[in-house]
Amino acid sequence: MNQKKLKVLADENMPHIDRLLSNIATVVRKSGREIVRDDLIDCDALLCRSITMVDEALLQGTSIKFVGSATIGIDHLDTEWLDKNHIHWTNAAGCNAAAVVQYVLSAISLWVTNTHQSIEELKVGIVGAGNVGSGLARALQILGVKYHLCDPPLERAGDKRAFTDFESILKCDVITFHTPLSTSGQDKTYHLLDEQQLLKLNRNQLVINASRGGVIDNQALKNYLTSEQAAAFVLDVFENEPDIDVELAKYCLSATPHIAGHTLEGKSRGSFMVYQSLCEVFGYKHETTEQSLYPVNNQLAFQKSFDLPSLLLAIYDIKNDSDRMREKVGLNGKIFDQLRKGYPNSHKVFPRRDYSGWELKVSTSETDKYGLIEKIQRLFSDNKGTAGTARNVKA
Numbered sequence: 272m273n274q275k276k277l278k279v280l281a282d283e284n285m286p287h288i289d290r291l292l293s294n295i296a297t298v299v300r301k302s303g304r305e306i307v308r309d310d311l312i313d314c315d316a317l318l319c320r321s322i323t324m325v326d327e328a329l330l331q332g333t334s335i336k337f338v339g340s341a342t343i344g345i346d347h348l349d350t351e352w353l354d355k356n357h358i359h360w361t362n363a364a365g366c367n368a369a370a371v372v373q374y375v376l377s378a379i380s381l382w383v384t385n386t387h388q389s390i391e392e393l394k395v396g397i398v399g400a401g402n403v404g405s406g407l408a409r410a411l412q413i414l415g416v417k418y419h420l421c422d423p424p425l426e427r428a429g430d431k432r433a434f435t436d437f438e439s440i441l442k443c444d445v446i447t448f449h450t451p452l453s454t455s456g457q458d459k460t461y462h463l464l465d466e467q468q469l470l471k472l473n474r475n476q477l478v479i480n481a482s483r484g485g486v487i488d489n490q491a492l493k494n495y496l497t498s499e500q501a502a503a504f505v506l507d508v509f510e511n512e513p514d515i516d517v518e519l520a521k522y523c524l525s526a527t528p529h530i531a532g533h534t535l536e537g538k539s540r541g542s543f544m545v546y547q548s549l550c551e552v553f554g555y556k557h558e559t560t561e562q563s564l565y566p567v568n569n570q571l572a573f574q575k576s577f578d579l580p581s582l583l584l585a586i587y588d589i590k591n592d593s594d595r596m597r598e599k600v601g602l603n604g605k606i607f608d609q610l611r612k613g614y615p616n617s618h619k620v621f622p623r624r625d626y627s628g629w630e631l632k633v634s635t636s637e638t639d640k641y642g643l644i645e646k647i648q649r650l651f652s653d654n655k656g657t658a659g660t661a662r663n664v665k666a
């Protein structure tokens with residue numbers, strides 16, 4: 272076993288890292304957007320989030336041997352350059368998938384409440400059936416909501432689930448994007464929803480983007496949203512974050528500062544997964560369990576007045592995050608980052624938790640007339656935020 276203390280630079284917005292690494296590393300913290308090459312000259316490892324571009328310009332000539340990103344997305348890592356230069360890298364695949372599922376269910380609940388629709392009668396089109404898309408499909412199945420999946424790469428690879436094409440997805444009541452951002456190739460997702468595709472939508476639809484901003488042409492979307500016939504949009508991600516188009520945010524049903532995955536569990540699991548990979552790469556034993564990072568579950572008392580959307584909104588209501596952003600974002604684009612900092616602990620009452628961090632308290636007098644209690648209990652126990660396999664490349 273390697274006994275030398277490592278030097279690690281970690282994004283300041285990565286919970287538990289100091290405690291997890293206390294026996295094996297000296298940890299220096301820095302804001303992810305401010306990390307520069309000079310910070311890394313004598314560091315062994317960089318632990319980052321999606322806001323740090325990790326490439327030759329950042330790492331050339333440094334001692335970095337390992338890069339761990341506590342995120343699902345990897346569009347900020349130049350993986351080709353890292354591989355070529357024998358630098359181990361990992362992401363935290365699946366770490367916050369359950370949080371994004373919760374975000375999407377909250378967005379749908381908000382929309383059906385505003386438009387007086389029944390959630391059970393909707394058809395949801397899921398674009399991208401990976402960790403998030405599959406978790407969402409499972410949740411919708413539990414809740415009795417119909418869905419269609421669109422994922423050409425998985426379909427070609429022989430995935431046996433039923434898939435549909437993008438054209439058909441555009442006809443669903445709710446369309447939700449869960450693809451990576453890719454700028455080339457036959458499955459390119461950059462501006463997947465562009466000016467032409469936007470014109471196929473109508474005012475009875477809801478579109479959610481919690482993947483990457485560039486999957487939707489933001490300029491075309493802003494123009495489109497000025498029409499009264501436009502579909503409703505919920506955006507968690509934008510082009511040019513953090514200097515987003517403030518006007519675009521105003522036109523949306525809900526606009527949040529890239530926090531869909533930021534539950535207590537989602538962020539903690541991201542830290543834990545990169546910690547595990549770092550231990551493997553440098554030959555240390557893992558000394559902590561993921562479960563030890565979580566507090567006791569929150570409790571929600573079941574009330575007779577609950578229907579499915581109001582119950583989901585009682586657990587997490589995106590409107591609160593959207594209001595916080597829209598109140599402030601006009602003041603200065605940098606507010607976007609400030610709202611993300613410290614999230615979910617910046618919430619007034621308690622941190623935002625995954626469904627798995629909740630228990631439904633039901634009094635013995637309650638009858639489960641519509642099967643709602645059973646559905647929610649299944650959702651709480653199923654939606655455990657399945658961590659995917661971290662892509663740990665052995666250099």
Ligand SMILES: NC(=O)c1ccc[n+]([C@@H]2O[C@H](COP(=O)([O-])OP(=O)(O)OC[C@H]3O[C@@H](n4cnc5c(N)ncnc54)[C@H](O)[C@@H]3O)[C@@H](O)[C@H]2O)c1
Pocket residue numbers: 343344345364365367368371398399400401402403404421422423424425449450451452458459460481482483507508529530531532533
């Ligand atoms: N807003 C947030 O806080 C947040 C949180 C987590 C993840 N994300 C983003 O969500 C994305 C999805 O996460 P994931 O864990 O499910 O990723 P994943 O890699 O498990 O799944 C992505 C899926 O998209 C599919 N795909 C690729 N190109 C496609 C195309 N053109 N059309 C349809 N499907 C296509 C892939 O085949 C894959 O199955 C991530 O890449 C990340 O950028 C955002």
Ligand SMILES: O=C(O)[C@H](O)[C@H](O)COP(=O)(O)O
Pocket residue numbers: 319320321322341342343344345367529532533
């Ligand atoms: O890809 C992801 O996992 C998410 O987009 C990520 O959780 C949010 O971005 P970050 O906090 O890492 O900047």
